[in-house]
Amino acid sequence: MKKEIATKNAPSAIGPYSQGIEASGTTVYVSGQIPIDPKTGEFAGDDIVTQTKQSLTNVKNILAEAGCSLDNVVKTTVLLADIKDFGPMNEVYGEFFKGVCPARACFQVAALPKGALVEIEAFAVK
Numbered sequence: 001m002k003k004e005i006a007t008k009n010a011p012s013a014i015g016p017y018s019q020g021i022e023a024s025g026t027t028v029y030v031s032g033q034i035p036i037d038p039k040t041g042e043f044a045g046d047d048i049v050t051q052t053k054q055s056l057t058n059v060k061n062i063l064a065e066a067g068c069s070l071d072n073v074v075k076t077t078v079l080l081a082d083i084k085d086f087g088p089m090n091e092v093y094g095e096f097f098k099g100v101c102p103a104r105a106c107f108q109v110a111a112l113p114k115g116a117l118v119e120i121e122a123f124a125v126k
Helices: 048-065 083-096
Strands: 002-005 020-023 027-033 073-080 103-108 118-125
Touching: 020 048, 027 048, 048 073, 048 083, 048 118, 073 083, 083 103
Parallel strands: 073 103
Antiparallel strands: 002 020, 020 027, 027 118, 073 118
16 A cells, blocks of 8 residues: 655656655655755755755655654665765754664765755655
């Protein structure tokens, strides 16, 4: 059993995927979020700090639509266009996740959609 999670408070999918999926009523999978501001359809900024904040805000808004919060997140994956951005990304990430933080993997990749500097996916349990 899966249910699509969709909100106007995060950018629409730019391909054949959902913003998020709730599985069996207990698990929420949030697709990788790049830093598109859903109000403008453009990147929130051109630096890693601003882009990380927007990507995580998008994750947060999709989780809210599913009745969850960042406290429900158990695992994230962070994709960076440049691993040199790890420090500033990590500082912003720490502003969003407090207490018992989710497990996380972080990778540098060759490129991200639309030339983004960061993309973040999340898995949450209700």
